[in-house]
Amino acid sequence: MAKPHQARKRFGQNFLHDQGVIERIVRSIHPKPEDALVEIGPGQGALTEELIQEAPALQVIELDRDLVPVLRTRFFNYPEFRIHEADALNLDFAALAPAGKRLRVVGNLPYNISTPLIFHLLGQAETVEDMHFMLQKEVVQRLAAVPGDPHYGRLSIMTSYHCRVQPLFEVGPGAFRPSPKVDSAIVRLIPHRELPHPTTDYKQLQIVVRTAFNARRKTLRKALGSLVSAETLQSLGIDDGLRPENLTLQQYVAIADWLADHAPDTDT
The missing domain is CATH 3.40.50.150 (Vaccinia Virus protein VP39)
Incomplete structure (x- = not known):
């Protein structure tokens, strides 16, 4: 056997x-x-x-x-x-x-x-x-x-x-x-057959989310400080005093899309 x-x-x-x-x-x-x-x-x-x-x-x-x-x-x-x-x-x-x-x-x-x-x-x-x-x-x-x-x-x-x-x-x-x-x-x-909140730059979304949750106990102004300013968050209608766990997918997409739109022009 x-x-x-x-x-x-x-x-x-x-x-x-x-x-x-x-x-x-x-x-x-x-x-x-x-x-x-x-x-x-x-x-x-x-x-x-x-x-x-x-x-x-x-x-x-x-x-x-x-x-x-x-x-x-x-x-x-x-x-x-x-x-x-x-x-x-x-x-x-x-x-x-x-x-x-x-x-x-x-x-x-x-x-x-x-x-x-x-x-x-x-x-x-x-x-x-x-x-x-x-x-x-x-x-x-x-x-x-x-x-x-x-x-x-x-x-x-x-x-x-x-x-x-x-x-x-x-x-x-x-x-x-x-x-x-x-x-x-x-x-x-x-x-999803159609994404409810598609981003213009998926890699940028991954970076934003990873950066935020690497400092999940901090406020957004500190957790995302290396990527966006508090003023930018406020301009997107996001309270920079919140913690990463308080933001929706749609808000993370908004941050990622803003960064994609304002990326430095590397063309020479």
Whole structure:
């Protein structure tokens, strides 16, 4: 009898085994046969088993080479099933999308890569229909936070720029093997088809938000002092005495656009 696969710390593996939680996740996703469904980190295939019943052309991305034979054996009778041995952080997701379709992305994400992976996917949001992720509960709180919320920050703002965020339900440690030391939660991210507050310079927006939250305890006049003056903030209708966590996405976009419009002319 084959020796059970041991979860590996370096891959941040916590395998989902609670059938009730798995079924609730699948109901939330509501996969259909025609969906271009992609699962990140299928592990031993517990969630995969349920997804593939509804979407036989399921694609999975697995970094742990030892798990690939397990998955191939378990799902050998699904001819449309595809395994990509790859690091999702470096993957071109657009290459997985069939012509004329957007991807539906699903994953029980390792806590150590969840934030960078979400940013990686947000950069390819035009090829994604929606995303359903199991994340650390605190990360979901940060994703869904609104101005004034203590969890509100860079992740909240940059995610809301690209997506609508819907926290779905929480999952306790006992649903996994081994049990993590934190609670988890399921979140749905739906990319905007039209951005509600588009900026003229996305890189400038990233700089403004990063600079602000590097000094989140300070007032805006101090936190953003290296970029804009208090007078400029006031001219944009922004109280320079507020803290970074009090500003809306729209206000951050206004600051970024002002900076883009007033950048020094470098042409010679």
